[in-house]
Amino acid sequence: MDRFRWGIFGTGFVASKFALGLKVLGNHEVVAVASRSQEKAKAFAAGLKVDAVCGSYAEIVGLTNVDAIYIATPPNVHKLHALMCIAASKAVLLEKPFAMNAAEAQAIRAAAQANGVFCMEAMWTRFNPAVQQLKNRVDAGELGEIHLLNGSFGIQEVHSESNHLFNKSMGGGALLDRGVYLLSLAIYLLGKPDYVSGVLRCVEGGVDEQAAITLGWQGKTTAQFSVSLIADLPNNLSVSGSKARIELDAPIYRPSRLRVFASRASVRTPVQAPSNKDHIRESGALHQIHQHLLPLLMAKAGKKVNALYAGNAYHYQAEEVRQCVQSGKLESAIMPLADSVAVMEVVDRLLAQ
Amino acid sequence: MDRFRWGIFGTGFVASKFALGLKVLGNHEVVAVASRSQEKAKAFAAGLKVDAVCGSYAEIVGLTNVDAIYIATPPNVHKLHALMCIAASKAVLLEKPFAMNAAEAQAIRAAAQANGVFCMEAMWTRFNPAVQQLKNRVDAGELGEIHLLNGSFGIQEVHSESNHLFNKSMGGGALLDRGVYLLSLAIYLLGKPDYVSGVLRCVEGGVDEQAAITLGWQGKTTAQFSVSLIADLPNNLSVSGSKARIELDAPIYRPSRLRVFASRASVRTPVQAPSNKDHIRESGALHQIHQHLLPLLMAKAGKKVNALYAGNAYHYQAEEVRQCVQSGKLESAIMPLADSVAVMEVVDRLLAQ
Structure with missing residues (x-):
């Protein structure tokens, strides 16, 4: 080759x-x-x-x-x-x-x-192995119907004249710099949203330094994303479906691990008078043990899936370009131009609000 | 006594x-x-x-x-x-x-x-020691200016006739059953929001089975909350400020641990040509090590603060009632009636959308 x-x-x-x-x-x-x-x-x-x-x-x-x-x-x-x-x-x-x-x-x-x-x-990030895993699992129906996406991308920046992120004419702002990651991910998983709404915090005459985004798909699926130039955020993504929830661990721009939590709908048993079991269940002694074990239980919860990237993860897109160009394709099936335009349309709608 | x-x-x-x-x-x-x-x-x-x-x-x-x-x-x-x-x-x-x-x-x-x-x-939950810790830290200015709240409360329920959560006339729905926890927390920390917006997913003629809530305070602080009866969610709360971020670990209704992450604004160093350090920094070898260490680094990140509750955590409110009643007070300073009304006003606005 x-x-x-x-x-x-x-x-x-x-x-x-x-x-x-x-x-x-x-x-x-x-x-x-x-x-x-x-x-x-x-x-x-x-x-x-x-x-x-x-x-x-x-x-x-x-x-x-x-x-x-x-x-x-x-x-x-x-x-x-x-x-x-x-x-x-x-x-x-x-x-x-x-x-x-x-x-x-x-x-x-x-x-x-x-x-x-x-x-x-x-x-x-679309070509990142962890994101590809997530996409495959969603497409395979492993999560069932997707109900909610919750994600964030915020790293506090020093606000300075020389920092282009705070320069509107150069294309700064939380949405253009960080929002696009989450928007592109959402559109990759679910297609173009029909509902777009946002609350922006803008610098007087300047960029959006923070944005809280809500997207909707046919009144069924909702996404809530927070992006910020002024605050550190969790920087992970949770995708909740009817059958399972997947968490893409931070950092959202270069994840390397997923955690898969199977969903089992809680069945409400008919109300009974307090039983001896309830006396134990609600006792301080049991709750003390539970609280001490909780961090461990949380750490062990879910099925961990390592999806380690090679190199620094920037090369996947380069290899995609090579393969497309050498096989005469004009677009990538993974990152088509329609999606890039769709992301910018959402950004436009948010900035116009 | x-x-x-x-x-x-x-x-x-x-x-x-x-x-x-x-x-x-x-x-x-x-x-x-x-x-x-x-x-x-x-x-x-x-x-x-x-x-x-x-x-x-x-x-x-x-x-x-x-x-x-x-x-x-x-x-x-x-x-x-x-x-x-x-x-x-x-x-x-x-x-x-x-x-x-x-x-x-x-x-x-x-x-x-x-x-x-x-x-x-x-x-x-307001009387929970972990929530009291959070409130004290916010009030003491430890987080600086509060920029964002991100929280969720969702546990998948079996949708049945006998489950009152899906019964509108009995007061079911995600907002009334779960939204109130997060709304009350937000109002406790920040007062009544001036901006309220939501995307609800409703059962035909029935309850809101899911809601994505956005609250705003003077265009400065934003909260994004997701609540659901049909999806499992992370069920934690992140409060991001200019000086620090605090995460209240799940479950949001009865937390027992906080993690405090100090914020240090990233200073953007002037762009330089790639250095030898950059060659190492972007090498696959270093990234492999980083990825293997990441779960450990994440687990160790932040300052963990245990704020264990006694009993089953339901008694704090009872003791508050006793103290108030025996000292002749008509309201609790921690959970005043104005806040309860404010929470219901927000719920009304969300359900009216």
Whole structure:
């Protein structure tokens, strides 16, 4: 199999994680790095210890020896860079958030389709083995009817001018940076929600620094997600169904363990007068023992399923791009463009509230 | 100190737990039991192994040797029974949900005030030592500004005709049976919310079998609560503040442990080219070790605070009633009637949506 050759747009944290993550794969390599400054691109390539062509975005997009371009520039230039790559017939892996809004997302999708170019959102968590396990179990009906999703993603950040997460024009905000993880997961499991509602806490004239999201599907299934830039949250996901509940342990962006709790509906026995058993059951002595055992019981509860990821878990999406591109597909079945647009539509509706 | 003498209305599960819970206190006793059927009342007293007068509600309310009446009848007769006791100048401990709606709750409160009779909702969880710890820590500013509350209370029930939880006219439904726990906790910590929104899943012409609740306080603090009769949920509570996050471990109705996680805002260091450290940090080897250690790290995370309850935790509210009544108070400072009315107002708003 030929080596799959990547060009990278942008030299930030995620670009670094992605590029270093490729090392776990034998057949991927970074051959080109683009940045606004030639210096930065060179420093990035040197740091990666790869012999890559370094240049401007326009220069890199024109290279013939690049199979796909991973765009890791800020969200406000995603559309610009994606359209540039698509126009040059370069397959695109586009960092999340996919775009600034649904209109941009739709424009990128339309361009990719019109030009017959592969394009995929770099929603790496979808390809995570634990998420794939969850998806398979949900699809196999192991949870029965899905009733509720409860999830959160919040890590407190220092609010500073230089932190792009608090910069609205660059695509900051809790929804675009963190909401998309949970929204994409929900849409992956359940499709597009018909009900969308949210309570946002916004900085005066600035980004949403926190959001409480409620999604609904046909009045049957509900999701409650909290995302925050200002508070630490549990950062896990619980999926409750009629037959079982699955908890995806933290951190939600890179889980490696599920716990499966079988549901057994409590049968209410007819009311009886207090029995000797009840005297024991409600005694302080029994409750003391119970309380001391509880942490242990909680730790042992559920069936633990390890779903460890390889590498740093960023490479799964890269391998998906390679397989799709080399087999002539224009979209990933796991992360289709319709889902990326759907996520942005939900974000738009939440930000408009 | 004189023994505090209880009359009990109703002979169901909660009445039994309450009465058996009193045994941990040396100075409380059940001296009277009222039920629709004399037989049931007698069987209940016999089961409790107490020598109690058994009779109709009207008979028991007239006894002079009863200091307070604990009303554990179904919600649809709470108002009737509370007003009966108040009219007879009997102090009242009224099982939750306090009433069927806010109008009833307000009527009970008004009657208690007009007649100068002590009245309190039997929201036993407020008096739980772990909840008191949480309240004290929040009030002391240990969490800083409170940003988010995330909680759930769901246990799957068998849907049957005889299960009163699915009976609307008797006061069933997820909100009245379970929502009130979380709503009362939120109001205890933060006061009355100004924003109330919910997504209910209702049985055709019947109860809300599930509810996703969002509360807001001055656009600053948000709470997301899920309650369900049809799904098992995590059943814990997370309170996230600017300085720390506290998790009240399950079960939310009778917690015995808190975990306190200090928040340290992540400082974003300026972007650098990948360093040798980054190569190690993003290596598969390091991530494998991390994943294997993660369950242990998670178990060790946070400062565990045991706040074990005595007895079966139902007696704290009884002792509060005794202390209030014997010192001539008409309300509990911990569980005031205004809060009980506020909880019912929120329930009304949610059910009206």
